[in-house]
Amino acid sequence: MAVTETGPEQSAAAKDLLAELAALEDPKIRAVNEKHGDDHGVNLTKLRALAKNHAGDEALGRELWDSGDTAARLLALLVVKPGMFSADELDAMLRESRTPKVQDWLVNYIANKSKLAEELRLRWIDDADPAVSSAGWALTSERVAKKPAGLDFDALLVTIEAVMVDAPERLQWAMNQTLATIGIENPELRYRCIDIGERLGVLRDYPTPPNCTSPFAPVWITEIVRRREVAEK
Incomplete structure:
Protein backbone atom coordinates (compact mmCIF):
# COMPACT_ATOMS: atom_id res chain seq x y z
CA MET A 1 0.00 0.00 0.00
CA ARG A 121 -22.96 14.04 -17.27
CA LEU A 122 -23.20 17.25 -19.24
CA ARG A 123 -20.10 18.69 -17.58
CA TRP A 124 -17.99 15.62 -18.28
CA ILE A 125 -19.05 14.14 -21.61
CA ASP A 126 -17.17 16.58 -23.85
CA ASP A 127 -14.20 17.15 -21.53
CA ALA A 128 -10.77 17.25 -23.15
CA ASP A 129 -9.48 14.67 -20.66
CA PRO A 130 -10.56 11.28 -22.07
CA ALA A 131 -10.79 9.75 -18.58
CA VAL A 132 -13.22 12.50 -17.53
CA SER A 133 -15.12 12.23 -20.81
CA SER A 134 -15.47 8.49 -20.29
CA ALA A 135 -17.28 9.20 -17.02
CA GLY A 136 -19.74 11.40 -18.92
CA TRP A 137 -20.36 8.62 -21.41
CA ALA A 138 -20.83 6.09 -18.60
CA LEU A 139 -23.53 8.31 -17.11
CA THR A 140 -25.04 8.68 -20.58
CA SER A 141 -25.31 4.92 -20.98
CA GLU A 142 -27.10 4.74 -17.65
CA ARG A 143 -29.50 7.49 -18.67
CA VAL A 144 -30.22 5.76 -22.00
CA ALA A 145 -31.31 2.70 -20.03
CA LYS A 146 -33.30 4.41 -17.28
CA LYS A 147 -34.22 8.01 -18.19
CA PRO A 148 -34.01 8.33 -21.99
CA ALA A 149 -36.55 11.13 -22.42
CA GLY A 150 -34.93 14.21 -23.94
CA LEU A 151 -31.74 12.54 -25.13
CA ASP A 152 -30.67 13.21 -28.72
CA PHE A 153 -29.88 9.69 -29.86
CA ASP A 154 -28.96 10.79 -33.36
CA ALA A 155 -26.33 13.21 -32.04
CA LEU A 156 -24.94 10.56 -29.71
CA LEU A 157 -24.62 8.02 -32.51
CA VAL A 158 -23.02 10.55 -34.84
CA THR A 159 -20.40 11.32 -32.18
CA ILE A 160 -19.80 7.65 -31.45
CA GLU A 161 -19.34 6.89 -35.13
CA ALA A 162 -16.88 9.74 -35.55
CA VAL A 163 -14.83 9.38 -32.37
CA MET A 164 -15.01 5.88 -30.86
CA VAL A 165 -12.66 3.97 -33.14
CA ASP A 166 -9.67 6.20 -32.29
CA ALA A 167 -10.60 7.01 -28.68
CA PRO A 168 -8.35 6.01 -25.75
CA GLU A 169 -9.31 2.70 -24.18
CA ARG A 170 -11.39 3.90 -21.24
CA LEU A 171 -13.32 6.41 -23.35
CA GLN A 172 -13.75 3.89 -26.15
CA TRP A 173 -15.21 1.36 -23.73
CA ALA A 174 -17.74 3.86 -22.33
CA MET A 175 -18.82 4.99 -25.79
CA ASN A 176 -19.17 1.38 -26.89
CA GLN A 177 -21.38 0.71 -23.88
CA THR A 178 -23.57 3.65 -24.83
CA LEU A 179 -23.80 2.35 -28.41
CA ALA A 180 -24.88 -1.08 -27.19
CA THR A 181 -27.36 0.35 -24.70
CA ILE A 182 -29.01 2.51 -27.36
CA GLY A 183 -29.34 -0.53 -29.61
CA ILE A 184 -30.72 -2.73 -26.83
CA GLU A 185 -33.26 -0.22 -25.55
CA ASN A 186 -34.45 1.24 -28.87
CA PRO A 187 -35.73 -1.24 -31.50
CA GLU A 188 -36.04 1.49 -34.12
CA LEU A 189 -32.31 2.26 -33.79
CA ARG A 190 -31.11 -1.31 -33.33
CA TYR A 191 -30.05 -1.97 -36.93
CA ARG A 192 -28.20 1.36 -37.05
CA CYS A 193 -26.31 0.58 -33.84
CA ILE A 194 -25.38 -2.90 -35.05
CA ASP A 195 -24.25 -1.46 -38.37
CA ILE A 196 -22.05 1.15 -36.65
CA GLY A 197 -20.52 -1.55 -34.48
CA GLU A 198 -19.85 -3.81 -37.46
CA ARG A 199 -18.21 -1.06 -39.51
CA LEU A 200 -16.03 0.26 -36.67
CA GLY A 201 -15.10 -3.19 -35.37
CA VAL A 202 -14.34 -1.87 -31.88
CA LEU A 203 -13.77 -4.76 -29.42
CA ARG A 204 -14.57 -7.31 -32.14
CA ASP A 205 -11.64 -9.48 -31.03
CA TYR A 206 -11.86 -8.77 -27.30
CA PRO A 207 -11.05 -12.00 -25.39
CA THR A 208 -14.30 -13.17 -23.82
CA PRO A 209 -14.47 -16.07 -21.33
CA PRO A 210 -16.90 -18.92 -22.00
CA ASN A 211 -20.48 -18.21 -20.91
CA CYS A 212 -19.83 -14.45 -21.00
CA THR A 213 -21.21 -12.01 -23.56
CA SER A 214 -18.75 -10.30 -25.88
CA PRO A 215 -18.50 -6.51 -25.49
CA PHE A 216 -18.47 -6.22 -29.31
CA ALA A 217 -21.63 -4.12 -29.75
CA PRO A 218 -23.38 -6.19 -32.48
CA VAL A 219 -22.97 -9.38 -30.44
CA TRP A 220 -23.82 -7.65 -27.17
CA ILE A 221 -27.00 -6.08 -28.56
CA THR A 222 -28.19 -9.26 -30.25
CA GLU A 223 -27.59 -11.45 -27.22
CA ILE A 224 -29.27 -9.18 -24.65
CA VAL A 225 -32.29 -8.69 -26.92
CA ARG A 226 -32.50 -12.46 -27.39
CA ARG A 227 -32.42 -13.06 -23.65
CA ARG A 228 -35.17 -10.53 -23.06
CA GLU A 229 -37.35 -12.10 -25.72
CA VAL A 230 -36.86 -15.54 -24.19
CA ALA A 231 -37.71 -14.21 -20.74
CA GLU A 232 -40.92 -12.64 -22.02
CA LYS A 233 -42.21 -15.90 -23.53
Missing part, protein backbone atom coordinates in the same frame (compact mmCIF):
# COMPACT_ATOMS: atom_id res chain seq x y z
CA ALA A 2 1.35 3.39 -0.98
CA VAL A 3 0.19 5.26 2.12
CA THR A 4 1.05 3.63 5.43
CA GLU A 5 1.82 6.64 7.58
CA THR A 6 -0.79 9.07 8.82
CA GLY A 7 -0.43 12.67 9.84
CA PRO A 8 -1.50 14.15 13.20
CA GLU A 9 -4.54 15.73 11.54
CA GLN A 10 -6.13 12.32 10.94
CA SER A 11 -8.61 10.83 13.37
CA ALA A 12 -7.90 7.63 15.28
CA ALA A 13 -10.57 5.87 13.20
CA ALA A 14 -8.86 6.83 9.95
CA LYS A 15 -5.47 5.72 11.26
CA ASP A 16 -6.91 2.39 12.36
CA LEU A 17 -8.55 1.77 8.98
CA LEU A 18 -5.41 2.66 7.06
CA ALA A 19 -3.52 0.20 9.25
CA GLU A 20 -6.16 -2.48 8.58
CA LEU A 21 -5.89 -1.87 4.85
CA ALA A 22 -2.12 -2.18 5.04
CA ALA A 23 -2.52 -5.51 6.83
CA LEU A 24 -4.86 -6.76 4.08
CA GLU A 25 -2.33 -6.01 1.34
CA ASP A 26 -1.70 -9.13 -0.78
CA PRO A 27 1.19 -9.00 -3.30
CA LYS A 28 -0.55 -11.53 -5.57
CA ILE A 29 -3.72 -9.44 -5.73
CA ARG A 30 -1.65 -6.32 -6.39
CA ALA A 31 0.16 -8.03 -9.27
CA VAL A 32 -3.14 -8.91 -10.92
CA ASN A 33 -4.60 -5.44 -10.34
CA GLU A 34 -1.55 -3.69 -11.71
CA LYS A 35 -2.14 -5.38 -15.06
CA HIS A 36 -5.38 -3.37 -15.21
CA GLY A 37 -3.87 -0.10 -14.00
CA ASP A 38 -4.97 -0.42 -10.37
CA ASP A 39 -2.30 0.03 -7.70
CA HIS A 40 -3.72 -1.82 -4.69
CA GLY A 41 -3.58 -5.36 -3.36
CA VAL A 42 -6.66 -5.60 -1.15
CA ASN A 43 -9.36 -8.23 -1.67
CA LEU A 44 -12.54 -6.31 -2.54
CA THR A 45 -14.80 -8.64 -0.56
CA LYS A 46 -12.77 -7.88 2.56
CA LEU A 47 -12.83 -4.19 1.67
CA ARG A 48 -16.62 -4.22 1.48
CA ALA A 49 -16.86 -6.02 4.82
CA LEU A 50 -14.65 -3.35 6.38
CA ALA A 51 -16.90 -0.59 5.04
CA LYS A 52 -20.09 -1.96 6.60
CA ASN A 53 -19.13 -0.81 10.08
CA HIS A 54 -18.61 2.78 8.94
CA ALA A 55 -21.41 3.39 6.43
CA GLY A 56 -22.47 7.02 6.17
CA ASP A 57 -19.53 8.44 8.12
CA GLU A 58 -18.82 11.48 5.95
CA ALA A 59 -15.86 12.80 7.94
CA LEU A 60 -14.16 9.42 7.92
CA GLY A 61 -14.85 8.94 4.23
CA ARG A 62 -13.29 12.30 3.43
CA GLU A 63 -10.21 11.47 5.50
CA LEU A 64 -9.77 8.17 3.69
CA TRP A 65 -10.15 9.89 0.32
CA ASP A 66 -7.67 12.62 1.23
CA SER A 67 -5.03 10.00 2.07
CA GLY A 68 -4.55 9.57 -1.68
CA ASP A 69 -4.17 5.80 -1.35
CA THR A 70 -6.15 3.73 -3.87
CA ALA A 71 -7.46 1.11 -1.42
CA ALA A 72 -8.39 3.85 1.05
CA ARG A 73 -10.24 5.75 -1.66
CA LEU A 74 -12.17 2.64 -2.66
CA LEU A 75 -13.11 2.18 1.00
CA ALA A 76 -14.12 5.84 1.19
CA LEU A 77 -16.48 5.41 -1.76
CA LEU A 78 -18.20 2.56 0.07
CA VAL A 79 -18.50 4.58 3.27
CA VAL A 80 -19.84 7.90 1.96
CA LYS A 81 -23.27 8.64 0.46
CA PRO A 82 -23.97 10.33 -2.90
CA GLY A 83 -25.70 13.35 -1.37
CA MET A 84 -22.66 14.34 0.67
CA PHE A 85 -20.88 16.05 -2.23
CA SER A 86 -21.38 19.07 -4.45
CA ALA A 87 -20.92 18.93 -8.21
CA ASP A 88 -17.60 20.76 -7.91
CA GLU A 89 -16.37 18.31 -5.28
CA LEU A 90 -17.28 15.30 -7.42
CA ASP A 91 -15.64 16.91 -10.43
CA ALA A 92 -12.43 17.43 -8.47
CA MET A 93 -12.56 13.88 -7.12
CA LEU A 94 -12.96 12.44 -10.60
CA ARG A 95 -10.03 14.44 -11.95
CA GLU A 96 -7.75 13.22 -9.18
CA SER A 97 -8.90 9.59 -9.49
CA ARG A 98 -5.70 8.01 -10.73
CA THR A 99 -6.87 4.46 -11.32
CA PRO A 100 -9.69 2.83 -13.32
CA LYS A 101 -11.30 1.12 -10.31
CA VAL A 102 -11.51 4.33 -8.27
CA GLN A 103 -13.00 6.17 -11.23
CA ASP A 104 -15.46 3.36 -11.91
CA TRP A 105 -16.69 3.26 -8.31
CA LEU A 106 -16.87 7.05 -8.07
CA VAL A 107 -19.01 7.22 -11.21
CA ASN A 108 -21.25 4.24 -10.48
CA TYR A 109 -21.63 4.36 -6.70
CA ILE A 110 -21.63 8.11 -6.13
CA ALA A 111 -22.11 10.29 -9.22
CA ASN A 112 -24.69 8.03 -10.86
CA LYS A 113 -26.77 7.88 -7.65
CA SER A 114 -26.51 11.59 -6.96
CA LYS A 115 -29.21 14.13 -7.77
CA LEU A 116 -26.40 15.88 -9.66
CA ALA A 117 -25.93 13.02 -12.14
CA GLU A 118 -27.29 14.88 -15.15
CA GLU A 119 -25.34 18.04 -14.34
CA LEU A 120 -22.18 15.97 -14.09
